[in-house]
Amino acid sequence: MDLFDSTSGKNKNWLPKEGIVNYYGKVFNQKESDFFFETLLNTIEWKNDEAYIFGKKYVTKRKVAWYGDRDFEYTYSNATKRALPWTKELLELKQTIEEETKETFNSCLLNLYHTGEEGMAWHSDGETDLKKNGAIASVSFGADRKFAFKHRETKEKVELLLEHGSLLVMAGTTQSHWLHRLPPTKLVRRPRVNLTFRTIIG
Ligand SMILES: O=C(O)CCC(=O)C(=O)O
Ligand SMILES: [Fe+2]
Secondary structure, three states: OOOOOOOOHHHOOOOOOOOEEEEEEEOOOHHHHHHHHHHHHHHOOOEEEEEEEOOEEEEEEEEEEEEEOOOOEEEEOOEEEEOEEOOHHHHHHHHHHHHHHOOOOOEEEEEEEOOOOOOEEEEOOOOOOEOOOOOEEEEEEEOOEEEEEEEOOOOOEEEEEEOOOEEEEEEOOHHHHEEEEEOOOOOOOOOEEEEEEEOEOO
16 A cells, blocks of 8 residues: 555545645544534524625624634624634634644634534635645545535536545635535535634735
C-alpha cells in the first residue's frame, strides 16, 4: 500500500482543477462522535440565522453559532455577528483538527440542520474577513449528508458524502473557483451538526 497515494484517502484531491478538497473520512470514532454530537447540541448557543436580502429580513430554519479566539465581528448577508468564546469541547475539536490538518484556525461557524429538508444553498466562503486562500476545515456529526461542489464557469460538479465524525478540508483557490452547497433531501430525518473552522483576519 502506498501511504502517499494521491488517488485515495486524505491525499486525494476531489477537485479536477483550480482548488483543493481533501476528505479525511472519519477522524473520530463512533463513541467520540456520539459524544460531540450530543454535547454540541446541548451546549452551543444555537440561534436561527438572520439574513437581509434586498432589505428584506429572512430567518432560516437551520440554526447557527459563531465562536472564536476573541470577539471577532463577522459580516455576511448584511448581518453582523460577534464571536462567542470557545467552549471546552470546541477547543478540543479545534486542537484535534489542527493536528490532523497541520493548519491553524481562530474561529468556527457552526450549523445545525434539524432534518434533511434543511440545507445550504450554493455559495463560497471567500468573504473579505477571511484569510485569502486560507484552509477551511469542515467537521460533521450526526446524519450523513451529501455535499456538492460546482465550478463557477464550467459548472462541473463533484459530490461526496460527509459522514458522522468526518473531516473535509477546502484549501488553495477552492473558494475563488468553486461554489459548494448542502443539498436538501427528504431521505434524511435526523439532525446534523457541522463545524467549519476558519481563519479570520483583522
Ligand atoms: O454544512 C456543511 O457541510 C457546509 C456548511 C457551509 O458551507 C458553511 O457554513 O459555509
Ligand atoms: Fe460554506
